[in-house]
Amino acid sequence: MNISVITFPGSNCDRDVITAAAEITGKQPTAVWHKDTDLGNPDLVIIPGGFSFGDYLRCGAIASKSPAMDEVIEHSLRGGMVMGICNGFQVLVETGLLPGALIRNKGLKFVCRDTNLKTHQHGKDIMAGFQDGEEMVIPVAHNEGQYFADDDTLKRIQDNGQIAFTYTPMGDETDYNPNGAALDIAGITSENGRVLGMMPHPERKMSDTVGGADGRRLLTAIIEASQS
Amino acid sequence: MKVMVSINLKPGVLDPQARAIENSLSSLGYTEVSGVSTGKQIILDLDETDESRARQKTAKMCETLLVNTVIENYDITIMDEDS
Amino acid sequence: MTDNNPIVTLDDALGMGLTAEEFDRICDHMGRTPNLTELGVFSAMWSEHCSYKSSKKWLKTLPTTGEQVIQGPGENAGVIDIGDGWAAVFKIESHNHPSYIEPYQGAATGVGGILRDVFTMGARPVALLNALRFGAPDHELTPYLASGVVAGIGGYGNCIGIPTVGGEVNFDPSYNGNILVNAMAVGLARADKIFYSAASGAGNPVIYIGAKTGRDGIHGATMASAEFSEDDASKRPTVQVGDPFAGKLLMEASLELMASDSVVAIQDMGAAGLTSSSVEMAAKGGLGMEIDLDLVPVREDHMSAYEIMLSESQERMLVVLKPDATEKAKAILDKWDLDFATIGTVTDSGRLVLNKDGGLAADIPLAPLVDDAPEYDRPHEDSPELPQLASGDLAIEANIKSVLLTLLGSHHLCSRRWIWEQYDRDVMADTVAASTGDAALVRVHGSNRGLAISTDCTPRYVKADPMTGGKQAVAEAYRNISASGALPLAVTNNLNFGNPEKPRIMGQITGSVMGMGEAAKALGTPVVSGNVSLYNETDGNAINPAPVIGMVGVIDDVDQAVGIGLTAAGKSVVIIGQHPEQNDGWLGCSVYADVMTNNPEAAPPPVDLDAEALTGQFIRSAIANSQISACHDIGDGGAMPALAEMVMASHGLGVDVTLPNGAGHGWAFGEDQSRYLVETDDADALLAMAKELGVDGQIIGQTIPSAELKFNDGMTISSVEMNEAYEGGLPRIMAGKNA
Numbered sequence A: 001m002n003i004s005v006i007t008f009p010g011s012n013c014d015r016d017v018i019t020a021a022a023e024i025t026g027k028q029p030t031a032v033w034h035k036d037t038d039l040g041n042p043d044l045v046i047i048p049g050g051f052s053f054g055d056y057l058r059c060g061a062i063a064s065k066s067p068a069m070d071e072v073i074e075h076s077l078r079g080g081m082v083m084g085i086c087n088g089f090q091v092l093v094e095t096g097l098l099p100g101a102l103i104r105n106k107g108l109k110f111v112c113r114d115t116n117l118k119t120h121q122h123g124k125d126i127m128a129g130f131q132d133g134e135e136m137v138i139p140v141a142h143n144e145g146q147y148f149a150d151d152d153t154l155k156r157i158q159d160n161g162q163i164a165f166t167y168t169p170m171g172d173e174t175d176y177n178p179n180g181a182a183l184d185i186a187g188i189t190s191e192n193g194r195v196l197g198m199m200p201h202p203e204r205k206m207s208d209t210v211g212g213a214d215g216r217r218l219l220t221a222i223i224e225a226s227q228s
Numbered sequence B: 001m002k003v004m005v006s007i008n009l010k011p012g013v014l015d016p017q018a019r020a021i022e023n024s025l026s027s028l029g030y031t032e033v034s035g036v037s038t039g040k041q042i043i044l045d046l047d048e049t050d051e052s053r054a055r056q057k058t059a060k061m062c063e064t065l066l067v068n069t070v071i072e073n074y075d076i077t078i079m080d081e082d083s
Numbered sequence C: 001m002t003d004n005n006p007i008v009t010l011d012d013a014l015g016m017g018l019t020a021e022e023f024d025r026i027c028d029h030m031g032r033t034p035n036l037t038e039l040g041v042f043s044a045m046w047s048e049h050c051s052y053k054s055s056k057k058w059l060k061t062l063p064t065t066g067e068q069v070i071q072g073p074g075e076n077a078g079v080i081d082i083g084d085g086w087a088a089v090f091k092i093e094s095h096n097h098p099s100y101i102e103p104y105q106g107a108a109t110g111v112g113g114i115l116r117d118v119f120t121m122g123a124r125p126v127a128l129l130n131a132l133r134f135g136a137p138d139h140e141l142t143p144y145l146a147s148g149v150v151a152g153i154g155g156y157g158n159c160i161g162i163p164t165v166g167g168e169v170n171f172d173p174s175y176n177g178n179i180l181v182n183a184m185a186v187g188l189a190r191a192d193k194i195f196y197s198a199a200s201g202a203g204n205p206v207i208y209i210g211a212k213t214g215r216d217g218i219h220g221a222t223m224a225s226a227e228f229s230e231d232d233a234s235k236r237p238t239v240q241v242g243d244p245f246a247g248k249l250l251m252e253a254s255l256e257l258m259a260s261d262s263v264v265a266i267q268d269m270g271a272a273g274l275t276s277s278s279v280e281m282a283a284k285g286g287l288g289m290e291i292d293l294d295l296v297p298v299r300e301d302h303m304s305a306y307e308i309m310l311s312e313s314q315e316r317m318l319v320v321l322k323p324d325a326t327e328k329a330k331a332i333l334d335k336w337d338l339d340f341a342t343i344g345t346v347t348d349s350g351r352l353v354l355n356k357d358g359g360l361a362a363d364i365p366l367a368p369l370v371d372d373a374p375e376y377d378r379p380h381e382d383s384p385e386l387p388q389l390a391s392g393d394l395a396i397e398a399n400i401k402s403v404l405l406t407l408l409g410s411h412h413l414c415s416r417r418w419i420w421e422q423y424d425r426d427v428m429a430d431t432v433a434a435s436t437g438d439a440a441l442v443r444v445h446g447s448n449r450g451l452a453i454s455t456d457c458t459p460r461y462v463k464a465d466p467m468t469g470g471k472q473a474v475a476e477a478y479r480n481i482s483a484s485g486a487l488p489l490a491v492t493n494n495l496n497f498g499n500p501e502k503p504r505i506m507g508q509i510t511g512s513v514m515g516m517g518e519a520a521k522a523l524g525t526p527v528v529s530g531n532v533s534l535y536n537e538t539d540g541n542a543i544n545p546a547p548v549i550g551m552v553g554v555i556d557d558v559d560q561a562v563g564i565g566l567t568a569a570g571k572s573v574v575i576i577g578q579h580p581e582q583n584d585g586w587l588g589c590s591v592y593a594d595v596m597t598n599n600p601e602a603a604p605p606p607v608d609l610d611a612e613a614l615t616g617q618f619i620r621s622a623i624a625n626s627q628i629s630a631c632h633d634i635g636d637g638g639a640m641p642a643l644a645e646m647v648m649a650s651h652g653l654g655v656d657v658t659l660p661n662g663a664g665h666g667w668a669f670g671e672d673q674s675r676y677l678v679e680t681d682d683a684d685a686l687l688a689m690a691k692e693l694g695v696d697g698q699i700i701g702q703t704i705p706s707a708e709l710k711f712n713d714g715m716t717i718s719s720v721e722m723n724e725a726y727e728g729g730l731p732r733i734m735a736g737k738n739a
Helices: A014-025 A065-076 A086-094 A151-160 A216-227 B016-027 B050-064 C008-013 C019-029 C035-047 C094-102 C103-119 C141-161 C230-234 C243-258 C274-284 C305-310 C326-335 C366-371 C401-410 C459-464 C466-484 C504-520 C592-596 C609-624 C638-649 C667-670 C683-693 C719-734
Strands: A003-007 A030-033 A044-047 A081-085 A099-102 A110-117 A137-141 A146-148 A165-169 A185-189 A194-200 B002-009 B039-043 B072-078 C069-071 C077-082 C086-094 C125-134 C164-171 C180-190 C206-211 C264-267 C288-294 C314-323 C339-348 C353-356 C359-365 C430-435 C440-443 C452-457 C486-494 C529-532 C546-555 C572-578 C630-633 C654-657 C676-680 C697-704 C708-711 C716-718
Touching: A003 A065, A003 C353, A003 C459, A014 A216, A014 C008, A030 C572, A044 A065, A044 A086, A044 A216, A065 A086, A081 A086, A081 A216, A086 A194, A099 C654, A110 A185, A137 C230, A146 A185, A146 B016, A165 A194, A165 B072, A185 C353, B002 B050, B039 B050, C008 C019, C008 C035, C019 C035, C019 C359, C035 C274, C035 C305, C035 C359, C035 C366, C069 C288, C077 C486, C077 C546, C086 C103, C086 C452, C086 C486, C086 C546, C094 C103, C094 C141, C094 C180, C094 C466, C094 C546, C103 C125, C103 C141, C103 C180, C103 C243, C103 C305, C125 C141, C125 C452, C125 C546, C141 C164, C141 C243, C141 C719, C164 C440, C164 C452, C180 C486, C180 C529, C180 C546, C206 C243, C206 C326, C243 C264, C243 C314, C243 C326, C243 C529, C264 C274, C274 C288, C274 C305, C274 C314, C274 C353, C274 C366, C305 C359, C314 C326, C326 C339, C339 C592, C353 C366, C353 C440, C401 C452, C401 C592, C401 C716, C401 C719, C430 C486, C452 C466, C459 C466, C459 C504, C459 C572, C459 C609, C466 C546, C466 C609, C466 C630, C466 C676, C486 C504, C504 C546, C504 C609, C572 C683, C609 C676, C609 C683, C630 C638, C638 C654, C638 C667, C638 C676, C638 C719, C676 C683, C676 C716, C683 C697, C716 C719
Parallel strands: A003 A030, A003 A044, A044 A081, A081 A194, C086 C529, C125 C164, C288 C353, C486 C529, C654 C708
Antiparallel strands: A099 A146, A110 A137, A110 A165, A165 A185, A185 A194, B002 B039, B002 B072, C069 C077, C077 C086, C086 C180, C125 C180, C206 C314, C206 C339, C264 C314, C288 C339, C353 C359, C430 C440, C440 C452, C452 C546, C486 C546, C572 C676, C572 C697, C630 C676, C654 C697, C708 C716
């Protein structure tokens, strides 16, 4: 199992993702610097969170044009698995590998809190390890995480089953969507089901010590799906 | 040649910042204000003397990097040298 | 002498905040009248901010040593041994004036500055905390200043990727025109890999790395050492702008550089920029330094020697490299796209020599600049002793329920969620507890060892009785750390006061420093770093004194730590540190007095340091023995608000409270010190063990499987009611609806 993790200047969850992946697989992932063009023949590429290039211009925009991302696009066009978390999701929509855009949170403030996620796809591709309707508590931490797409695109991704995760109420919670995302979308996949982008950070919930192990479950499922 | 790119959110894209500005203006008594929108400007100094070529090149830059056409519109203005 | 570097006059010196007497001393040391650049260097180094001239005499009385101390005050940050070969590196620093002028940038650069202090020592920062003081909740500027400061703290910390895990905030009219923004950073390093700032090796190259120098923040250190007046809001041009992205690159590049065996000494350019960094590096090494200012990377044209030396542009460091390491170092900086310039050399002249435009811009003897910095024994006057009030003098006609809900919704006690939800608390994936409990808990990456961290101060106590208030700040932090199960190890302090030239203010400083020192000694937590911020006054009105304590403790296994949330029904709830028959409490100077009464001036609760140490020790051992499953320090607001917080932090659990005979508001809301609320399976065993140590305890109830406080007199308060009051307070203030 080869996992490659891309680091841009300003990435700040690269170490966390590498630690989490190593814990799950028992094998150290390959750290790829944004100027590198050799991804190391990965089964799965993870683009971690952070503030690549300071979020200047638009979140993820400058990173999406880096040499390493050209290789990630190639890898994806060959049917390779790619996962983008938070800023990684923003990078993926900027490359066009995923539809839509991520815009400023509705509340105009950075938001860091636990969210309850529900899965919507199962049994195939990068989401192969999930049952439909599974719930997991995973934290978000972002300023620009409101998923946006025009109505046609929203309809298309719904019809294609590209919605991977939505924010869903915990009990009788009403304020469950942290950023105003359309259709409560927290994560989507590409049309071929092999590229996943999500705002919440599974690498931050790896054990009960840090408040829960749902993130480990989520990452394990993605990694196992990438192996087959 | 100086070129200004004005970038605005497309109609229909939620602009919460604009809404906050509008609310704030209204609470300050400027109730006549509506339809606030926000955007950004990027000014480039191009080593180019031909206006149409400058526009063409800038449009290319907008499409590749400066603008996310999923949510943003842009407009290119050639600025006077002395402005 | 060039046009922009003229020989100065006494008026120039007065304009830079120096006294006539200080100017005479400068001329003596120089053997001539200095030029503008030289005077600028002296005025910055002799400013209150850099020289501690009013407080030094008193700071020297603080305990600074202990077997855990690797580095005490005098470096960029303090360093303590936390076991397993790890060291914790930490410091707190104020950015009060800049944050009032431009809240977002002021707070952001405050965070950036304290992070540089920590990574300069070779430590990777792992946690940020803060201590904030804003004006009255209904003051028109409070929502603007508070939201700007919070966004700025988050803006920097979130981007650079260090979790903001804790802090505290107070609102009080004394901060209307002078808010306090204190930021604390904690880092981890291997204990044998600490870097210091003393230069060595004459001939070694002096390197500038990081962002370019502009005209921002010129003379910030002097500005931080002067009183404020109304028109100061127009001093905007001197505000520095932070760039957390550049800060992140600088942090990674610096840590990589220090790991590459290239660095002799390193110092960040913080207050007074290139001046303090070059002077301190050379002087600490007993050497000299020669710098060619034309080689300093600048981002504005025609900058003078004075401007380059006094600029406080952010994200810059000064490094002395090993002689053959320049190429290796440059490659690292190139990788991170940061400026790298060899700007000078270490000399053995004992002088700071600055060249500019092919000529000499300054030539200053370092020893007198540093060693002969002024030190004042300013006249000080004790605060008048205030009466001790009995609860009967204060108690009002209202039931405990209505008082509790009012206090929970008050600006003193209401939930800080509006603030901490804007901070990334989980990045680095080692946060065990943040923002909601007593101390923040952060795991040492790759192990189960944990750092417990807390910032504390109760300014109303300090104002009423500086000595007791100084003690209480340390005791409160000690209690917060102990309540999580960790062993308190050391503190950093941030002394925020008004104008020390006023005897009453100076008396607040001396009193609280003495109290702080006594407590730090008694509780075994020496002071290893700190910062002093004086002249916090606007138009002659001083702030409530705020000697803030940041404390760090260690726990061997974070899974042993307990939180404040109740864990199961059918357990006992006990107040440790309270007599079994207790039915009253100390209401003078309390939150209750402030919110519910006309708040007569009164003495704060006394702090018994022996009892504090003993109770803390008991709590820690009971947590280690798994006899306690939840623990909460009793602080502001007293026992019932603390109990309410425990209920709100649990899922579907509550407490059936048995009120002691005759228990009134004093019992429920008194702020007697050295007390903890704990949940335990076996209250008798716990109390027996406490008794052996000479610690008291009072059983006050049982946990129940419904989310409420239920009293034996029939009164019930549901978690929903408490939450509504508790969570509603801050959003209301921030929406300006308290006005």
